[in-house]
Amino acid sequence: MVEAIKALFSRYPTRQAVTLPALHIVNERLRYVPIGAIVEIARLLELAPAQVQDTLSFYGFFKQDEPHGRTRAWVCRSISCALRGGEEVLSHMCHTLGVKPGETTADGRVTLEFAECLGACDFAPCMLAGDTLHKNLTPETADQALRSFK
Amino acid sequence: MAQFEPILLANINRHDSHTLSVYESTGGYRALRKALAQMQPVDVVDVVKSSNLRGRGGAGFPTGLKWTFLPKDHPGPIYMCINADESEPGTFNNRILMEEDPHQVIEGIILSCYATRAATAYIYLRYEYPLSLTRLQAAIDECYAAGYLGKGILGSQFSLDIYLHRGAAAYICGEETGLLESLEGRRAWPRIKPPFPAIEGAFRKPTVVNNIETVACVTQIVNRGADWFKSIGVPSDPNNPRDPGSYGPKLYCLSGHINKPGCYEAPLGITCRQLIDEYGGGVWKGRKAKAAIPGGISMGLLTEAELDTPLDFAGPGKVGCLGLGTAAVVVLDETVSMVDFLHNSCRFFQHESCGQCTPCREGTAWSLEMLNRIKAGKGRLKDLELLLEIGDSIGIIPGTTICGLADGAAWPIKNAIRKFRAEFEEYIKKTNPKGYGETKAVPALAKTGAH
Numbered sequence: 001m002v003e004a005i006k007a008l009f010s011r012y013p014t015r016q017a018v019t020l021p022a023l024h025i026v027n028e029r030l031r032y033v034p035i036g037a038i039v040e041i042a043r044l045l046e047l048a049p050a051q052v053q054d055t056l057s058f059y060g061f062f063k064q065d066e067p068h069g070r071t072r073a074w075v076c077r078s079i080s081c082a083l084r085g086g087e088e089v090l091s092h093m094c095h096t097l098g099v100k101p102g103e104t105t106a107d108g109r110v111t112l113e114f115a116e117c118l119g120a121c122d123f124a125p126c127m128l129a130g131d132t133l134h135k136n137l138t139p140e141t142a143d144q145a146l147r148s149f150k
Numbered sequence: 151m152a153q154f155e156p157i158l159l160a161n162i163n164r165h166d167s168h169t170l171s172v173y174e175s176t177g178g179y180r181a182l183r184k185a186l187a188q189m190q191p192v193d194v195v196d197v198v199k200s201s202n203l204r205g206r207g208g209a210g211f212p213t214g215l216k217w218t219f220l221p222k223d224h225p226g227p228i229y230m231c232i233n234a235d236e237s238e239p240g241t242f243n244n245r246i247l248m249e250e251d252p253h254q255v256i257e258g259i260i261l262s263c264y265a266t267r268a269a270t271a272y273i274y275l276r277y278e279y280p281l282s283l284t285r286l287q288a289a290i291d292e293c294y295a296a297g298y299l300g301k302g303i304l305g306s307q308f309s310l311d312i313y314l315h316r317g318a319a320a321y322i323c324g325e326e327t328g329l330l331e332s333l334e335g336r337r338a339w340p341r342i343k344p345p346f347p348a349i350e351g352a353f354r355k356p357t358v359v360n361n362i363e364t365v366a367c368v369t370q371i372v373n374r375g376a377d378w379f380k381s382i383g384v385p386s387d388p389n390n391p392r393d394p395g396s397y398g399p400k401l402y403c404l405s406g407h408i409n410k411p412g413c414y415e416a417p418l419g420i421t422c423r424q425l426i427d428e429y430g431g432g433v434w435k436g437r438k439a440k441a442a443i444p445g446g447i448s449m450g451l452l453t454e455a456e457l458d459t460p461l462d463f464a465g466p467g468k469v470g471c472l473g474l475g476t477a478a479v480v481v482l483d484e485t486v487s488m489v490d491f492l493h494n495s496c497r498f499f500q501h502e503s504c505g506q507c508t509p510c511r512e513g514t515a516w517s518l519e520m521l522n523r524i525k526a527g528k529g530r531l532k533d534l535e536l537l538l539e540i541g542d543s544i545g546i547i548p549g550t551t552i553c554g555l556a557d558g559a560a561w562p563i564k565n566a567i568r569k570f571r572a573e574f575e576e577y578i579k580k581t582n583p584k585g586y587g588e589t590k591a592v593p594a595l596a597k598t599g600a601h
Contacts, residue, residue: 011313019335058337059318078239080405117239121405131280
């Protein structure tokens with residue numbers, strides 16, 4: 001991870017600009033960004049750990065207490081999806097998995113999240129799970145998608 | 151109506167449309183070769199300026215004019231930032247360009263950098279677009295290998311690097327100075343302007359921020375000329391010397407209660423009803439439209455009677471909407487409760503307010519609290535006045551916030567309540583028959599959980 005972060009230095013005129021890319025590098029490998037990684041990133045980027053933590057905390061995207069599930073599934077709740085049953089899909093998935101948005105199943109398989117507009121309104125309602133966009137969901141096809149997660 | 155021949159979307163249905171070989175086989179990088187061989191940077195600025203191209207990201211600022219705000223003879227570096235943080239609910243046209251025709255976008259970026267003498271471009275891409283990330287990176291790699299990027303492009307003196315920078319799921323990063331803060335590794339709090347990015351932008355250097363669809367238009371303008379661009383769309387208002395008109399093709403997004411959701415290319419200025427009926431196959435399930443969002447949720451609402459409004463830069467504003475925005479039309483059929491619509495809108499903006507300016511942070515949060523209260527059957531008619539008071543007082547138009555996110559939060563509130571007031575009143579009276587007339591203040595601090 002350190003080498004991957006250092007490889008980005010030449011792209012930007014400041015080290016601080018590597019903050020978000022570095023957080024993504026850590027998050028992709030660990031599925032969270034523990035406080036130890038914050039300190040390490042800060043050292044690499046010649047920042048105070050508080051500066052890195054400040055940026056991280058703004059986004060609400062990076063988990064810090066424990067890794068998210070093996071699949072992180074974002075179900076859209078914004079207007080185009082809501083008009084075509086997105087909220088029903090989300091609450092159905094909460095029921096199926098026994099979790100609330102933001103929570104991870106006990107077996108660590110899935111973290112369910114709500115999303116604000118995935119930019120795939122032509123396929124509403126939709127879900128982004130890992131790098132896969134699941135389109136035109138119904139409660140039934142959402143269940144099928146859930147079963148496909150490793 | 152004869153269907154308009156697509157230009158920006160001409161290639162998206164070709165097999166492997168995202169690859170360099172297919173792009174080149176349909177005339178790709180011809181504009182770049184022409185510019186480097188025959189045009190000085192100022193010539194590229196001039197053709198874009200005389201095309202009257204206006205930014206496609208939402209604000210509609212003339213692109214060529216924006217470029218001329220860069221300081222003359224600046225020693226550099228000058229940065230180009232491409233805003234691919236497309237997050238406005240209902241909007242997905244940039245995604246389609248990046249996924250299906252990334253080279254058209256990249257050619258436009260290279261031309262725009264040549265025009266503005268930028269040697270580094272960052273594409274700020276929202277997190278939710280993994281396929282765009284893959285396709286753009288593959289296209290950039292192909293360009294380096296083919297000599298379209300890197301040092302001495304196509305044997306000229308011009309050099310350029312393009313880097314992808316991935317966001318982290320925050321709507322505010324689509325605001326151009328929020329984007330710059332995020333790029334620099336800080337929280338994405340928009341900056342007070344002036345100074346504008348052209349003077350002091352990324353890393354405190356002169357910077358241009360352009361949208362994905364805008365740079366795709368630049369490719370076509372350099373290819374086909376300013377006169378071609380101005381042959382499409384709505385001319386400038388002759389009574390307003392400052393109106394740059396609404397020229398060129400536009401990628402309209404259509405979603406919601408529509409038979410054929412999708413991204414459709416049409417001349418600027420088609421009406422919302424034409425888009426729904428002629429492109430979208432009409433409202434779904436044989437129903438009627440009750441309302442439509444004209445250009446992303448922050449632009450407000452058109453009523454059914456207002457659907458003949460032309461979707462050009464001036465049209466939606468004439469019927470009380472905020473503007474054309476991203477030209478993303480979302481259709482609401484006759485079964486939709488406007489209370490539900492407004493709750494969804496308020497919840498979005500409460501979640502996405504960056505929290506920097508108090509009127510926006512508090513205004514979006516309390517408007518959601520009030521919509522929650524109304525939906526819980528505890529609404530009061532006075533809540534409508536309170537919501538309108540918030541709607542009228544948050545944003546850069548009333549002058550209380552740094553950026554326009556709050557205006558976007560305010561417009562759905564103002565349009566929904568002012569255009570559908572009877573429905574809100576009826577809902578409140580029906581669900582709260584004993585308390586709807588209550589006007590006493592509700593203790594607020596108990597709601598915050600802070601005391």
